[in-house]
Amino acid sequence: MRRGQIVMTPRPNYVRVFLTFARNSLVRDMMFPTNFIIESISSIGWVAMNLALYILIFKYTNHLGANTDAGGAWDKYQFFVFLATSLLVNNVVQMFFMPNAEEFSELIRTGNLDFALLKPIDTQFLISLQKVDWSSTANLVVGLLLLGYAVPRLDGFTPSLLAVVLYPLYVLLGALVMYSIMIVLAATSVWLGRNQSLYDFWFYITNFARYPLEIYNGPIGNYLRWTLTFLLPVLVVVNVPARLLAKPFQPDYAYLAVFAIVATAASLAASRWVFQRALLSYRSASS
């Protein structure tokens, strides 16, 4: 190195960095194998309980919802596809984003965000992906198994090849919408400090996404459905991919699939904007 030469830090290879994050997290999770197993089993337990409830419900009725002609009702196997999709989306979020969002709030609170800011890599990338929760793979597998069980049993319908190809894409889009909401909520710690109500808010809002959007009808239901599709697009998260795979194509719903792409892009853009604003407002605690 000659005197006066400026050394530029090379741009990191984001894919390689992410793979390193994933591997480090795996090593760390495997250091406590009993814990890993217990966490996997208990989360499967919760899923099993919920599944048992729905199996129970379908003993009493054949359909969820009454609008069978317009494709608004979901029968047992269609609903299982919906459930499986919900599992897949939620566990992708749980695996890649949830622990990082919680950590982000802590980093802000303790002032350790400074160290993340100093690194020569995009800060949002770093704090969003640095930890991977491998115990969520258990429920991902359950989701896939449920999907594999339900799809062949769909009444007189098999999804087209296009639907099968688009499905994982839309699952990913759904996860990204959830991620955007999560990051916005976590970033507000900069202004609001540690706020438990925000995490509760997250849980309650995403609770609405766990069911087909058709169940929200009537005056209040319609209002909810509109708000949660166009203002805070949680209802497109599971509904679009599930409908792709479980139900025959219906032109009324085509707009929703297109809208999902727009909504994801908008959500990501909004979350990026909020994130950057949060960084600007961030005043570190002493380090």
Add this chain to the structure above:
Amino acid sequence: MLARAQTWWMILRISLEERLVYRGDFWIGTLMRFLPIVTQVFLWGAVFAGMGVAAQAGRGTGQIAGYSYHDMVAYYLLAMIGRAFSSMPGLASGIARQIRDGEIKKYLIQPVDFVGFLFLMRVAHKLVYYGVALVPFAIAFFLFRGYFTGWPPANVLAAFAASLVMSFLLGFFLEATIGMIGFWTLEVSSLLWIYMLFNFFLSGHMFPLNILPAPWDTVALAIPLQYLAYFPAAVFLEKVSGPALWQGLAIQGAWVAFFIVACRVAYHRGVRRYSAYGG
């Protein structure tokens, strides 16, 4: 005795002041806890609508195990009240932690009853918490009043109140007994997880227990967990009535007595084992 009562009164007052300072945030938080009921309203609406289609085609009735659509929503709201009385967050894990960290020692030296102390603390906490939560609860119930068919007769109401008080006692002594396991093993958290899982399912939070098919309904109605949320709600809605009601209350009382004794026994046995180490 007087000193202890005075201490308890002071703890109560401090908790109350603390709770009142953040009451705005607390009220919003408590109101938000009713949001999942909104989804339940729509979900069961869809279930019963689906059943309605079948009913029009000549199959099935508009009820699930004696619960109509409105009954279901009312049930969830009442189960929330039951849960308010019987949930004991942090009790078992707290006891296990105190055993593990050795904090238990101070109760062995001083003439303070460990379980009694914890009990009074819980009573204070619940009084304060739900005293302040009364406002959002009242608002929520007012908003959902259309799902109720009015107040039950006075004796049913009294039975409801009695079952709530007993669900508090049952919840406390059941979880305290589980916490006592900390005297025998360090792995209480995994056991607690399993208990929480079964508790959520089998206490009636998710659905009225009698909609389970045989033989599961017999199992669920034989174990004490049903008295934590399902039984009080069923009493209020008069789904359990007449002799079955008084029988149920008696059995609930018997379970309470059983766990009070079990807790005591576990504590004394545990303490003896604990003191055996290290002289």
